Amino acid sequence: MIELHDLTKRYGKTLAVDRLSFKVPQGVVTGFLGPNGAGKSTTMRMILDLDRPTGGRVTIDGKRYGQLSEPLKYIGALLEAKAVHPGRTARDHLLWLAQSNRIPERRVDEALGLVGLTPVARKRARGFSLGMGQRLGIACALLGDPEIVMFDEPVNGLDPEGILWIRNLMKRLAAEGRTVFVSSHLMSEMAVTADHLVVIGRGRLLADLPMAEFIRRNSRSAVRLRTPQPERLLDALAGAGVRHEAGPTGSVEVVDGDLAALGELAAANGVVLHELSPQQASLEEAFMQMTADAVEYHAGDGPGRDAAGAPGVWGADWKGGAAGQPAARGTEEN
């Protein structure tokens, strides 16, 4: 399990990561989401002890990364796609990596097979496409058969087939009981892969909750009605005890409304409808809303207004089951 405690990183004047505390739950895919420059890569580099934190600490199974003996057997990571000497073959690249952690040589061929690079095992990395480079990086991450895998924006620049492959790979790894920690700046991508979600903006924790919870809270569905006879419609709705709110351009919206029932209600009351349509707020919008607020929060210096508008309750119901998980950002240690 990866645990971050008040992890902070400052580059000169840039506060890249700001007192970040969360745990990456075991055995599931955790999406690490944030807009460009949020500090995702910096956080991942600190997890691997590549960049030294300005403050706070991060542990893997309770140990600092540098204390792990043969770390590739605990945690495998893909940070950059083409971090390979262009003149070295794929197999030799995996071989030196395996030898450094006393991983048996047969794992090299297994890992190549796992990512489908066996046919080009003895080809120099110079000629590899972005997708092949990505697969080689993933083979490196899987080489030591680690409990934890960490990918930094693995689908960046990949074609749809490559994206699908990575998506399925991550699900498979989690199904095998591994912990998958994957960064992205696309909520739509995470919505289909991640079981858990950690959102950061400007280096700060914005949300830490199960994906299902996020979807439940943010995928507001509503029925939109538009009519030339608004009074009649409102009377009819009031008469049936249906709660409603004002929609855009004079329309009326009923949250979680039933399309058929509302149509019938309008007909029964002789209301002419110009529109009767289901509305779905996108997760991407919810995510942008959340991170935009983070920017606002940093720009001004008002009190810690929760990005989601629900201070401290993010994932509260789920938290009962998994004790010790911090809820939303800003909540100091308890």
Add this chain to the structure above:
Amino acid sequence: MASFPAVLRSEWTKIRSVRSTIWTLALTFVVTLGVGALLSLLTNNNFEEFRSDNTPFDATGTAFSGILLGELAIIVFGVLAIGNEYSSGMIRVTLAAVPQRGTLLTGKAVVLGGLALAVSLVTAFLTFFTGQALLGDHSTSLGEPNVLRAVFGAALYLTMLCLFSAGVTTMLHNQTLALGVLVPFFFLLSPILSAVPGAKTVAHYFPDYAGSRMLLVYEQNGQPYGPWAGFLICLAWTVAALAGGALVLKNRDA
């Protein structure tokens, strides 16, 4: 903790699996031997013209005339062996695998130094024998005073310059920059300063001048120190460069 033999094996695989290793080391050998052979042949054929003063003739030094160029090749080898990790971004993969940075650099230095020493020894002895064969009547032999030491000195000289360059590259963590600093240093600054009366004394303590003292067979006039002091000064530079590299590597974000 990372196992040191495992780090050595891994670094050995790295170094043997890129072509630049073969090229630079082959070039070290060919250039040192080739230029030495050529000058030995020329000297033998034109001995009287070449010899004007009455200092003793240094047959060993003549055979090693090409070492200045061989040195360039082995410096490039040292720079690339370290620098390609930075240019490719592989250094992060390496450090994630071996987070004990001191152990890592030690492993690299041992593998790099071991390979450089092996190639340098072969180069030094073959260069010596080839040179002597071509010098005919003017040749010397390993049995003559100081000659064997000078041949070993040539090998150590190349090895230490290689490790010095590796250390400097680790400090600069950029191979282009390292080449841009080292090549002008050894091939412009050092020779120019050695010729300037005032700056001479400073240049005499540079690693290349100091190291090249190990090749001397005869006492020369105006020589600031002998071969053993030269060895120690060159060694000190090498150790300092590697220690500086370790310091930078340990404290820097990768």
